[in-house]
Amino acid sequence: MSGAKARFEYKAETDQVPHPSARTRGEYLSLLNIDHPPTVIRGTGIICTIGPSSQSVDTLKKLIESGLNIARLNFSHGTYEVNKSF
Numbered sequence: 571m572s573g574a575k576a577r578f579e580y581k582a583e584t585d586q587v588p589h590p591s592a593r594t595r596g597e598y599l600s601l602l603n604i605d606h607p608p609t610v611i612r613g614t615g616i617i618c619t620i621g622p623s624s625q626s627v628d629t630l631k632k633l634i635e636s637g638l639n640i641a642r643l644n645f646s647h648g649t650y651e652v653n654k655s656f
Contacts, residue, residue: 615639625656 592598617640
């Protein structure tokens with residue numbers, strides 16, 4: 571098990587108090603409260619390339635609501651005037 575994964579599992583497991591009757595890891599996991607709100611922070615980012623089909627405000631709002639973390643603008647294609655509109 572890698573160090574990063576071990577830290578992640580430790581963080582996830584310390585959010586709930588261990589059940590006093592759990593004698594094994596499997597028993598502990600089976601006794602976790604599934605209604606407890608998750609507190610694990612996503613460790614990955616979602617990168618979206620913004621272009622002509624995704625530059626409207628409504629589309630950008632939907633992307634953000636879906637988890638967009640990083641917006642990428644690709645100016646490799648298109649004319650100066652088109653790229654200037656971004």
